[in-house]
Structures are given as C-alpha cells and as structure tokens.
Amino acid sequence: MMAAEVDDYRDMLRIRLIEEELLKCVQDGRVIGSAHLCIGQEAIPVGACRALKSDDPVVATYRGHGWALAKGVPPVQFIGEVMGRDSTLNGGRGGSAYLSSPDHAFMGENSIVGGGLPMTLGLAMAHQRRATGLIPAVSIGDGAMNQGNVHESLNMGSVLGIPFIVIVENNGYAEMTPSTDLTATPAAVRAAAYAIEAIEVDGNSASAVAEATRRARELAISTQRPVMVEAHTRRLGGHYSGDAQAYRPKGELEEWGRLDPLTRARSLLDPTVAEATYQQVVAEVADAFARAAQLPAPLEEEAMKHVYAN
C-alpha cells in the first residue's frame, strides 16, 4: 500500500460524501435548483488533477463538482457556493453548475454541452503566446463528442498547433440516452481525424487516469497539439438530481456498481487505514457543511452586480 493509494481513496471519498449530502440538500431545499453529480466518476478528476500541474487551468461541465474539489477548491467555499451563499468563489451566483475559482486554476463549469472546448482552445492559445508552460485541460462527456464546436476546436487546435488536453468522460449515458445509441465510433477513434494522439483508459482507476494524463501532458508538449484521453467509466446516479432513472435496464445499477471506483480504491488499502481515512473524511465533510451553512446570504442590494442590466 502506498501513500498515493490512500490519497486517491481520501480524495474520491471527499467528493462522493459531499455530493451525497448535496443531493439531500437539493431534496430538502437547502440547495435551490438541481445538481448534476459525478457519482461513479470521481477517479477521473482525482487522477487527472494529480498529473496536471497545480496551475494548469481546468474547464469542466455542469458535472464539475469533482473537478473543482480535485483542483483544491476548499470544501467550505465550494459547498457554500452551491448553497447560494456569499462564498469567496462567485458570491452564490455560480451555484452547482457554473462555479469557478481561477485562484485554484479552476476556470469553471458551464452547461453548454461541448462549450468547454472553444474556451479551452482560447485558454491554450493565451498560454502558448505567453509561454507560461501550462497546459489547459477540459472535461467533456461522450455525448459532447457529437457537438460541432468540439470538432471545430480539435481541428483548429491541431492545425494551429495549440497544446491542450481534452478528457472525454465516457460514462455510458448522455442524459437519458445510452452512449451506444448515440455515437457510432468511440471518441478516441475520432481523434485520428484531427491527427491528434488519443489514449483510452480505465476511468474507474485514479492511478490509471493519472498515468494517462501524465502521458497526455507530455504528448501535448512534444506534439504541440491537442491530445485526447477517453476515460471509460459509469454514471452511478441520475443525469441530474431529479432524475428517477426509469429508463435504466433492470439490474444495470447493481452491475455497474460493482465497478465503483471507491470500492476498488478501498479494497487496495489496509482495512484499518481505510476505516481511519473514512472516519476522517466523514468528520471533515460534516464540519465543512456546518461551516458553509454559516456563510452569509448574498446581499439583496448586490443582486444586480456583475450583470449588464441596471
């Protein structure tokens, strides 16, 4: 057992426990609106962020809680932001699906499927011009691989020689549609159309994702082009917090649950260490929720700040 394995378990568990509590918050009204959870997919942000430099900018989707936390956004501020509190992140304006923290190189979530690609291309152009040595990374879903702007960005990045990493989280579904009913070829196969490298990886292993991302980062630098990582995983919850998942075939969740990255990560640990880590994260998350609930509500008179209307 190595320290990295304890870190993987702890970091994935923190994301899982925070999201499970956030789901309760949506259900009991502590969070207004909905939330798109990454339950089952935690190994991808945890592994990828371990391989990226801490200043490498990351762009995520509405399913971006894990990425924000893996980039080091403090849980209290993160939870407060999702609860619409006056957090130091976006003052409650970002919420679950639009939060950002540039101080942690977490450039933000967005709800435009595939919308992270053009943003990341722009970020990558800026970093290349300024010769910062940083490599931006973007997470998208497999469904987003059918969006035009994803292909436009990959083509442009390849032709213009702009290095960035696109991590495709193939989680088995795009909303309520099975990925296999939607996409004719795997994402990694399509990368060849843009003459960029692609690496397929078991997205339920943080160490495998870390290794793939490390290679992707090196390839982005050596080829001076985008590089794709297709991480195969399983969404172990609904598309969003209100999704009853009636479309799932019987037994699917049980079958997919056997691949749960957390169960696997825990099985690699000494049972005493695993249990101590579990208890430590339970206490840490409970404390973070209690402290987030103490954050003040945004001031009513500031509601029109940061909007163009007045």
Ligand SMILES: Cc1ncc(C[n+]2csc(CCOP(=O)(O)OP(=O)(O)O)c2C)c(N)n1
């Ligand atoms: C441009 C655009 N089209 C459609 C939608 C509606 N929509 C929201 S999520 C989603 C499915 C995306 O699936 P995928 O990219 O696989 O990501 P996942 O939700 O599985 O993480 C769709 C079609 C949207 N938000 N934006």
